[in-house]
Amino acid sequence: MSIHLYFSLIPEALIASMLPPEEFGQYYATGHKFKSKGQAVFFEVDPTYRHEYFDIDGCFARCVAKPNGAPKNSIYISMYRVMEHLPVSALGKLYLTTAMGATLGLSRANELPKVEPELHMYQDLAPINSLVVSLLDPAAYYADVTTKPSKSFRFPGMCLVELELGPLARDPENGREDDLPYLFMQHLREALMELTPGSKQNKLVHRVHSLEFPFRMVKNGFFAGIGSELVYYPMLSHAVLRKDHNNWWRSANL
Structure with missing residues (x-):
């Protein structure tokens, strides 16, 4: 199984997971057995990205399937000062997950939106x-x-x-x-x-x-x-x- 790298905004965290984005969103928003509910907003990060601030390789080594073959849901790499150590070039799609676990992916635009003269x-x-x-x-x-x-x-x-x-x-x-x-x-x-x-x-x-x-x-x-x-x-x-x-x-x- 491949390992994904996610940058969560609620809360700010860098996470390794064997779950693809839609499954990770559901797990992150509702918990493993749907015992919790809360929105999730997260980016998929280039899994080849490395920075000396993060022990990504060490966490990837721990992100292994369970004895029964089930994928590892999450390994928290960092929950502090994540934003400042991630270049925008490493950010992939942005995902929005509802409190019920439904996930929507958004792609990056080529330019910023038109400026509107309002508050x-x-x-x-x-x-x-x-x-x-x-x-x-x-x-x-x-x-x-x-x-x-x-x-x-x-x-x-x-x-x-x-x-x-x-x-x-x-x-x-x-x-x-x-x-x-x-x-x-x-x-x-x-x-x-x-x-x-x-x-x-x-x-x-x-x-x-x-x-x-x-x-x-x-x-x-x-x-x-x-x-x-x-x-x-x-x-x-x-x-x-x-x-x-x-x-x-x-x-x-x-």
Whole structure:
């Protein structure tokens, strides 16, 4: 059996496994005997990638089939400072697994999405898990917290997802909430209204925010970067998900 290498974002970890992505997603989200439930978001990593920070070869040597021939589910290689030691060139497809264990794969786009003149909300996934509203488009926001920081801190890299704001993206004070599922709407409106060009480009909504979020609220997709390199994994449209990935879509909305 071949050994796969996965970079988990919930929580941040580098994991070796004999399970292919769909089976690993189910195992990681629901447990070996379906005794737990929780979303999983993870990248498949080039299995030939090596870095002196990780004992990948040592963990691969321990990732062997069980006496009954069953594959080894997981060997944790690292759960600390994983993001900063993985170049984007080593990242393969991104997988989203629902709490029920259904897995969807997303491919990397060749370019970043078109910039829209509206407000944004970002869920930072790794190495921190803050919820932030911003005047900045995804690439500008990423640069603002990594390579060209406007504050006194910076991160070596970041994985993040942009979430839907609906009408609030253009009119945070009077925009309709529609079907936005957030439980902190008044706080969200107030945070958006504090954004001011030239003086306050970003506003923290939640310093430490739950890493689980409704997959249906992903606005355009996921972003992963190290240093000056930023790549984009576009989310499939709701229409495509309903038509071509209906089982996953239904599982994501239970």
